[in-house]
Amino acid sequence: EIVLTQSPGTLSLSPGERATLSCRASQRVSSTYLAWYQQRPGQAPRLLIYGTSSRATGIPDRFSGRGSGTDFTLTIDRLEPEDVAGYYCQQYDSSPPWTFGQGTKVEIK
Amino acid sequence: QVQLVESGGGVVQPGKSLRLSCAGSGFIFNSYAMHWVRQAPGKGLEWVAVIWYDGSNKDYADFVKGRFTISRDNPKNTVYLQMNSLRAEDTAVYYCVREGLDPYFDYWGQGTLVTVSS
Numbered sequence: 001e002i003v004l005t006q007s008p009g010t011l012s013l014s015p016g017e018r019a020t021l022s023c024r025a026s027q028r029v030s031s032t033y034l035a036w037y038q039q040r041p042g043q044a045p046r047l048l049i050y051g052t053s054s055r056a057t058g059i060p061d062r063f064s065g066r067g068s069g070t071d072f073t074l075t076i077d078r079l080e081p082e083d084v085a086g087y088y089c090q091q092y093d094s095s096p097p098w099t100f101g102q103g104t105k106v107e108i109k
Numbered sequence: 110q111v112q113l114v115e116s117g118g119g120v121v122q123p124g125k126s127l128r129l130s131c132a133g134s135g136f137i138f139n140s141y142a143m144h145w146v147r148q149a150p151g152k153g154l155e156w157v158a159v160i161w162y163d164g165s166n167k168d169y170a171d172f173v174k175g176r177f178t179i180s181r182d183n184p185k186n187t188v189y190l191q192m193n194s195l196r197a198e199d200t201a202v203y204y205c206v207r208e209g210l211d212p213y214f215d216y217w218g219q220g221t222l223v224t225v226s227s
Contacts, residue, residue: 035213037154044204044217045154051211088154092212096168098144098156 002027002094006087006101014109019076021104023089028069033093036065036074039086039103048087049074076106084108111135111216113205118221121195129190131205131218139163139183142208145190147201148220155201159208160188173199195225 003026011019023034036049047056049065052072062077076083089101117129131143145157158169158179167179178191188205202220209215 032211033213037214044219045214046217047209047213047215050209050213050215056215086153090154090213095212096156096159097170098159098212098214100154100156103153 002091004101006104010105012107017079021074023072023101025070029091029093031068035090037088113218115205115218115221118223120224126193131188133186138186143188144206146204149201197225200225
């Protein structure tokens with residue numbers, strides 16, 4: 001089973017700043033099979049990024065993903081209050097099981 | 110628009126059973142694999158089970174194997190999760206999720222809360 005480790009656990013930034021979230025895999029993950037999800041407080045998760053860097057429908061271009069091998073990154077440019085949420089990476093290369101990282105919480109100062 | 114609506118959650122005693130349902134609409138239900146993903150209070154996301162578009166294949170996370178059964182009724186556009194021998198650690202919000210073109214999760218229901226407590 002591929003274990004995903006996200007860092008940092010919590011990120012506290014000011015509006016307009018850039019957020020950089022990391023996801024590290026315990027073994028190589030094809031870039032085709034890495035996704036990111038956003039979960040706002042009290043809501044269900046929603047797909048943000050799939051295939052490492054493709055934005056899902058309706059996701060603003062402030063969100064971008066990159067990476068390869070075992071290291072992947074989600075970047076949120078020009079942070080807005082609506083971006084306060086938990087963010088989870090997920091791999092579907094070696095599945096089942098589909099595995100998630102433990103999440104990064106983004107807060108606004 | 111795609112909608113997934115879960116139902117069937119509630120409070121149940123340890124060792125008892127519960128069946129969750131998820132009704133899909135706004136898409137061709139019998140063309141998509143469906144999953145259940147859960148989230149314990151204040152915790153992260155855990156994949157639980159998958160069923161292929163036609164029901165021909167199923168798979169489960171190790172922690173529910175032998176206790177939970179996933180099934181679907183395509184004419185009714187519904188997927189189910191039968192949960193037996195429930196434990197306190199099964200307490201969570203259970204989300205019904207559609208698998209996209211590649212096996213990422215492109216649509217999520219709003220979730221249904223299962224609380225296992227005496």
